[in-house]
Amino acid sequence: MSDVKFSKEHEWITLEGDVATIGITQHATEMLGDIVFAELPEKGSNVEKDGTAGVVESTKAASDVYTPVSGEVVDINQAIVDDPAKINEDPEGAAWFFKLKMKDISELDSLMNKEEYDKFAKESSS
Amino acid sequence: MEIKKTSLNKLHQDCQAKFVEFAGYEMPIQYSKGVIEEHKFTRSHAGIFDVSHMGQLFIYGNENLTSDLEKIFPLDLKNLQQNCSKYSFLMNEKAGIYDDLIITKLENGYLIILNAACKEKDFEILNNILSKKYKMELSNDRALVAIQGPKAVEILNETINGVKNLTFMTGDWFDYNGQKLFVTRSGYTGEDGFEISILNDLAEEFTKSLIKKGAELIGLGARDTLRLEAGLCLYGHELDLNKTPVEANLKWAISKERLSNGGFVGSDKIINQIKEGAKQIRVGIKPEGRLIAREKTKIFNETELPIGEITSGTFGPSINGPIAMGYVDKEFSKIDTKILLEVRGKKHPANICKLPFYKKSYVKGAN
Numbered sequence: 302m303s304d305v306k307f308s309k310e311h312e313w314i315t316l317e318g319d320v321a322t323i324g325i326t327q328h329a330t331e332m333l334g335d336i337v338f339a340e341l342p343e344k345g346s347n348v349e350k351d352g353t354a355g356v357v358e359s360t361k362a363a364s365d366v367y368t369p370v371s372g373e374v375v376d377i378n379q380a381i382v383d384d385p386a387k388i389n390e391d392p393e394g395a396a397w398f399f400k401l402k403m404k405d406i407s408e409l410d411s412l413m414n415k416e417e418y419d420k421f422a423k424e425s426s427s
Numbered sequence: 428m429e430i431k432k433t434s435l436n437k438l439h440q441d442c443q444a445k446f447v448e449f450a451g452y453e454m455p456i457q458y459s460k461g462v463i464e465e466h467k468f469t470r471s472h473a474g475i476f477d478v479s480h481m482g483q484l485f486i487y488g489n490e491n492l493t494s495d496l497e498k499i500f501p502l503d504l505k506n507l508q509q510n511c512s513k514y515s516f517l518m519n520e521k522a523g524i525y526d527d528l529i530i531t532k533l534e535n536g537y538l539i540i541l542n543a544a545c546k547e548k549d550f551e552i553l554n555n556i557l558s559k560k561y562k563m564e565l566s567n568d569r570a571l572v573a574i575q576g577p578k579a580v581e582i583l584n585e586t587i588n589g590v591k592n593l594t595f596m597t598g599d600w601f602d603y604n605g606q607k608l609f610v611t612r613s614g615y616t617g618e619d620g621f622e623i624s625i626l627n628d629l630a631e632e633f634t635k636s637l638i639k640k641g642a643e644l645i646g647l648g649a650r651d652t653l654r655l656e657a658g659l660c661l662y663g664h665e666l667d668l669n670k671t672p673v674e675a676n677l678k679w680a681i682s683k684e685r686l687s688n689g690g691f692v693g694s695d696k697i698i699n700q701i702k703e704g705a706k707q708i709r710v711g712i713k714p715e716g717r718l719i720a721r722e723k724t725k726i727f728n729e730t731e732l733p734i735g736e737i738t739s740g741t742f743g744p745s746i747n748g749p750i751a752m753g754y755v756d757k758e759f760s761k762i763d764t765k766i767l768l769e770v771r772g773k774k775h776p777a778n779i780c781k782l783p784f785y786k787k788s789y790v791k792g793a794n
Contacts, residue, residue: 334648335463337742338719338749356771358719360462360652360742385717386463 305393306409307418308369310351313393316409321370324397325357325388328422334359336388341377341399348374348401350408355398357388370408372401433479434570434627435634442644449647450543452480457646465649466744469616470785473576474645475637476615482546483566483624486553487536492561496537499556500530501672501691503682507532512596512611514680516672517549522693522700523668524675525552527660531598531611536561538609540571540622542662556692570630574642575620575653577788582640583610583621586633590621594792604629615650617657617787655750656743658711658783664722664738665709665752673700674754676709676782707735708760711782712751712768714740718775719749720768726755727767727774734759734766743784750784751777 306314311329315322330336338358348354348368355366377399381387388396413421431452439446444455455477457465468474486492493504500515507513512531516524526545531538541549550565557563574583584591587601590610598611606626614620625633638644651661660666666675671693678701685691689698714720724737740751751768759766762781767774 334457335461337463338717358742360648360744361456363719363721382717389461 305415306369306412307415307421308367308412309421310367310369311422312367312369314369314409314412316403316406319403319406320375321372321401321403322397323354323368323370323399323401325366325392326418326422327392328426330389330392332426333357333364334361336385338363339381339385339388339398341382342368342374344374344377346374348372357385366398368399368401369412370401370403371405372403374399375402376400431480433477434630435477435479435572438631438634439477439644444644444646447647450480452543454480455644455646457648458644460643462646462648462652463744465643465645466652468643469576469618469645469649469653470745471577473574473578473582473620473637473642474616474649475634475642476573476575476645476650477570477634478573478622479570479627479630480543481571482539482541482543482549483569483571484539484541484546484550484553485533485536485564485566486539486557487562487564488560492536492557495557495560496530497685498690499553499692501681501685501694501697502530503684504530504532506684509534510598512598512613516666516677516680517552518672518693519668520693520696522671522673522696524662524666524670524672525549525668527662527666529611529613538624545662566624568627569624570627571622571624572630572634572637573614573620573622574637575614575616575618576642577619578641579618579620580790582637582642583623585640586636587623593621595619595789597792603633612790615657615659616653617659617783617785618653619788619790651739652741652744655739655741655752656745656783656785657787658752660709660752661739670754671696671700671705673697674705674707674709704757706757707754708757709738709752710755710760711780711784712737712740712753712766712777713780713784714749714751714768714775714777716775717749718768718770720751720770720775720777724751724753725769726753727769728759729765729767731767731774737768746784752782755779
């Protein structure tokens with residue numbers, strides 16, 4: 302598995318072969334508060350880099366989930382739809398959102414590494 | 428304009444509050460536990476709410492004041508006992524609602540609790556209708572602290588002996604550290620509880636004493652989920668100048684004695700609406716599944732014709748599912764009517780349901 306990369310929209314992404322796993326960051330869940338609803342893209346659908354690929358709602362508000370790369374949705378994590386509180390418990394592990402078969406692996410190049418993201422998250426929340 | 432802070436602001440900071448601006452005040456939206464845990468703690472133990480941003484309006488006067496206030500509020504104030512409270516509204520001539528409020532009869536006048544965003548305007552409106560005849564004081568020196576939940580009575584009574592004898596919607600003055608507090612048994616969560624009007628200088632120490640006894644500070648986020656589960660209206664959402672108490676399904680708050688003769692601001696419209704029926708009415712709404720339908724969500728009937736709009740919608744932690752309130756055309760207001768909610772371009776099934784979502788547990792007295 303490759304290193305974890307991060308987007309400015311607070312998604313994380315890892316790559317295994319040409320299949321990317323995507324979720325939202327710990328920082329994002331802290332900003333959102335308790336998550337009570339999650340909607341994921343349909344399996345088999347195609348999503349475009351930086352396009353919306355789902356929704357999460359906290360007790361306070363709804364937020365779009367964006368995909369940091371393009372591809373075909375090959376799997377979704379039904380467990381977080383059934384029990385959205387799981388997202389707050391383990392956002393960067395068990396509570397992944399969806400898996401994409403990537404078209405263009407070079408799309409990962411523009412994303413941040415962990416150090417860059419931590420700095421970005423700190424700055425954007427202060 | 429500079430943001431205002433309540434006398435508990437430092438305590439909120441010490442308790443890791445996340446702040447939001449609300450009606451010009453810096454208020455805690457949640458603490459480190461988060462909205463759901465805070466909500467559940469209030470329902471199972473006791474939550475403390477800083478509601479010092481709300482208006483505490485004292486109007487001083489005698490029987491003449493009572494008669495004059497009856498020209499404003501749809502209440503039988505002449506027969507209201509001293510230290511008893513009523514829920515009411517400040518309305519315009521068309522029965523549109525300027526504000527909803529709690530009015531309590533005192534020995535030498537009335538105490539009216541007003542919404543933070545409306546309090547200054549309410550003061551002007553009331554002062555004008557009363558022709559500036561009475562001494563009116565919108566308190567700056569008092570905080571308002573609520574304690575709500577099944578443990579509230581036990582905890583508060585340890586600090587202020589005797590509050591346990593109050594019944595729902597009554598109040599009294601109590602001594603605390605040589606100062607007078609006004610305590611009412613009331614609240615906005617659907618739980619038993621109290622609201623305490625206390626001098627700013629004493630508020631922090633008083634609140635800390637409640638925390639020491641096991642109560643916890645709760646933010647505005649959980650206050651909203653608690654009141655929505657209890658089916659209670661929030662001004663600016665369920666209530667505004669374009670809604671009447673009849674449309675808001677709050678007829679119960681209008682004294683029967685006042686409906687025969689009227690004579691209060693908005694009475695013609697209210698009496699007419701009660702006779703003819705309102706076109707739209709406030710209802711409870713339960714979306715199917717987990718979908719949350721927020722304020723301004725459009726409501727459709729089963730044949731996809733528009734019939735209304737959601738005014739508040741969230742996730743109800745004690746219901747463990749989504750809940751909402753909104754206005755629908757009268758003919759679709761019956762319980763179990765199937766409706767559709769348009770969220771993110773798609774229509775989702777929901778049902779009109781009975782309010783409250785969560786059963787209230789008030790300690791009622793004889794009146």
